[in-house]
Amino acid sequence: NAGVTQTPKFRILKIGQSMTLQCTQDMNHNYMYWYRQDPGMGLKLIYYSVGAGITDKGEVPNGYNVSRSTTEDFPLRLELAAPSQTSVYFCASSYPGYQETQYFGPGTRLLVL
């Protein structure tokens, strides 16, 4: 049982490049989330999904896209990377319900230059 896995661990992008951050969970959780963590700012929710085929925006969705074709996978897409997207990105999953514990992946550190 690997829990929540994220790839890559670290990536450097040039301005305007695109990339996909991968997230996979093996706990059969319906709910999945993407957060970004900036120093002194805590975590901000980018997008979340309550099941395959269903996604919704969080607090800071601009510049990102998501899809959820399977229960296990929830990739995050950056289409035109900007320096403001330099951050640490965390994926999380949980059972249905806003009282449920979220299980976090180890994070992806992204640097946009």
Added chain:
Amino acid sequence: AQSVTQLGSHVSVSEGALVLLRCNYSSSVPPYLFWYVQYPNQGLQLLLKYTSAATLVKGINGFEAEFKKSETSFHLTKPSAHMSDAAEYFCAVSDSGNQFYFGTGTSLTVIP
């Protein structure tokens, strides 16, 4: 939208001393409240959560938190700090919209 305020971005305590990390929330409805811990270069792990049962919640590693509705607070405490408690601690609140709101975090340093 909900919000969470963590007072003190950095807290230092001596080993064996009381740990107190403060969290206040704003919520128009009864909230669910969480404390997560993040060790260096890792993701967040749940310490404890309040889900409208007992107001005093016990978590892992000897931590506990008390929900006080009148003060809109959910402070985290531990009677005796250990070196291994050094980490970043986040308070979070969730609402019925399936959104989670995290505080800005408190970095705990334990002095030997």
